[in-house]
Amino acid sequence: MATEARTTLLRLASAxxxxxxxxxxxxxxxxxxxxxxxxxxxxxxxxxLSENYGHQAKSSGxxxxxxxxxxxxxxxxxxxxxxxSGATVLAAQKAAEQGIATIAITASADSPxxxxxxxxxxxxxxxxxxxxxxAGYVMLSLGVLAAxxxxxxxxxxxxxxxxxxxxxxxxxxxxxxxVQIPWGISVLTLPDMRSAGxxxxxxxxxxxxxxxxxxxxEESGHVDYFIGPQxxxxxxxxxxxxxxxxxxxxxxxxxxxxxxxxxxxxRWMTEARDLECGDDCVAVATGIVGAYVASDxxxxxxxxxxxxxxxxxxxxxxxxxxxxx
Numbered sequence: 001m002a003t004e005a006r007t008t009l010l011r012l013a014s015a016x017x018x019x020x021x022x023x024x025x026x027x028x029x030x031x032x033x034x035x036x037x038x039x040x041x042x043x044x045x046x047x048x049l050s051e052n053y054g055h056q057a058k059s060s061g062x063x064x065x066x067x068x069x070x071x072x073x074x075x076x077x078x079x080x081x082x083x084x085s086g087a088t089v090l091a092a093q094k095a096a097e098q099g100i101a102t103i104a105i106t107a108s109a110d111s112p113x114x115x116x117x118x119x120x121x122x123x124x125x126x127x128x129x130x131x132x133x134x135a136g137y138v139m140l141s142l143g144v145l146a147a148x149x150x151x152x153x154x155x156x157x158x159x160x161x162x163x164x165x166x167x168x169x170x171x172x173x174x175x176x177x178x179v180q181i182p183w184g185i186s187v188l189t190l191p192d193m194r195s196a197g198x199x200x201x202x203x204x205x206x207x208x209x210x211x212x213x214x215x216x217x218e219e220s221g222h223v224d225y226f227i228g229p230q231x232x233x234x235x236x237x238x239x240x241x242x243x244x245x246x247x248x249x250x251x252x253x254x255x256x257x258x259x260x261x262x263x264x265x266x267r268w269m270t271e272a273r274d275l276e277c278g279d280d281c282v283a284v285a286t287g288i289v290g291a292y293v294a295s296d297x298x299x300x301x302x303x304x305x306x307x308x309x310x311x312x313x314x315x316x317x318x319x320x321x322x323x324x325x
Contacts, residue, residue, distance in 0.1 A: 001171040002299060005292045008130055009167060012288065015126045016138055017160035024121055026149020029054035033072055035103075037144060038063055038091050039079035040318065042133075043105075045198035045287065046140035047079055049280050051191065053148040063091035075101040077147050081123075081136045083111025084319045092116040105143035107136075121147060132207045132298075132305055134291035137199055141284045150277045158275060162285030165268055170289035173235075173263040174296045181301045182259065183230040185212040188220045188249070192239040192269070196283045200235065200290035207294035208303045217242060221249050225256040232257070237286060238264040240279060 001009075027035045034055040037047035047057035060078070064087040076095035080088045083106040092102045093116050104117040107125045114120040123143040126135040138159065146152055185204055189197035194216075201214040215224070217236075224234065234253050238246045243266060254260050265286050272278030298305055 001167070001174050001292060001296045005131075005296050006167065006171070008128070009163065009289065009292045012126065012128045012130070012135060012138075013160040013163040015128050015135070016163070017157050019124060019126070019139070019142065019156040021152035021155065022121065022123070022142065022146045023152065024146045024149065027053075027055065027075060027077070027147060029074070033074045035075040035077050035147075036063070036073045037077045037079060037147075038088060039140075040085055040087055041202060042137045042199065043079040043081065043085070043088070043140055045195050045202065046137055046144050047077075048195035048198055049141055049144045049283070050077070050148055051194070052280060053150075055148065060085065060087040060091045063094065064088075073100060075103055077103045077105060077144075078113055078117060079105045079140055079144065080111075080113050081107045081125075081140060082319075083108035083113035085113070086319055089113050089116050103147060105140065105147060107139065130291070132203050132291045132295045134199075134203070134288045137291075138284055138288055141195070141280075141287075145277055145280060150280075154275060155277060155281055158272065158278065158281045159285050159288075162268055162272070162282045163288050166263075166265060166285055166289050169263060169265070170293055171296075173261055174293045176261045177233060177297045177300070178231065178259045179300075180231055181303070182210065182233045184227075185210060185233045185235060186220060186224060186227075187212065187214045187235045187237065188217050188246075189214070189237050190217050190239065190241040190246075192241045192279055193237040193265075193283055193286060195280075196287035196290065197237050199287035200237065200294070203291040203294040207291075207298035207305045208301065209307050210303075217245065217249065221245075221252070224253060224258070228257045231259065234258040234260050236260065236262045238262060238266055239283065239286075240266050240269045 104120040
């Protein structure tokens with residue numbers, strides 16, 4: 001990993017450690033009625049953490065643009081750092097119309113999303129300059145854990161420590177990407193690494209402009225051996241779950257022409273402190289380093305992040321007011 005990327009990553013880890021913990025009352029799961037955590041992009045990747053606590057993670061668009069009534073749920077937790085994501089605001093408004101309790105997780109205390117929800121958890125922002133951003137994801141993830149009732153005492157420090165510990169393994173993973181630019185990239189995970197996998201996929205797209213997909217491990221096992229003969233990279237984020245299955249599938253895909261890149265974080269998961277969300281902390285840290293791996297390989301392939309300004313980054317097509325009236 002390039003020196004500049006390493007320096008920025010360590011700066012982000014230090015900033016995370018200084019984050020003040022937040023606490024929210026645990027969202028109870030009664031009679032199968034968990035909450036739905038909804039977001040888009042980085043927010044949806046953070047929302048995936050909620051599934052470890054009996055909740056569901058869904059795309060805000062799936063809730064905003066559907067005509068059917070939402071399934072039974074105890075609450076909707078709407079996630080948007082800016083608080084202006086159109087689909088997320090609309091999802092919160094629809095839930096409120098159906099009498100469902102709504103909670104916002106956002107960095108903007110005075111935003112359309114906070115106004116649409118019954119209450120809000122306002123997360124702090126990290127002021128770290130990044131080429132491919134990860135700071136928002138880590139803060140949204142802390143907000144999701146807080147909304148799940150996790151005591152965050154010591155959690156930011158654990159995430160920061162895990163980022164530092166994963167720096168060298170992540171650098172090795174980056175070095176294992178091929179010299180030749182592939183036609184596409186798949187990121188394979190099991191549920192313990194699902195949030196990280198979703199985030200890696202987005203950061204690889206942002207950084208390289210290549211088609212990237214996040215795939216549950218077993219689905220890859222069913223269909224990915226058909227991918228080829230064009231060059232394809234398969235990334236495995238290996239946590240504490242299904243380690244033997246990860247190894248079996250890596251062997252099968254390699255024999256069928258895939259270039260395999262593996263980041264094994266299982267060791268750091270077993271060494272995580274005795275915290276309720278220790279595994280989740282390592283998963284978030286794994287997601288964070290993915291942004292820097294993406295930036296590093298984009299530089300190696302001479303791919304400029306965000307297509308060097310060719311992509312309209314004002315987000316007007318997803319902000320409130322576009323198709324949400």
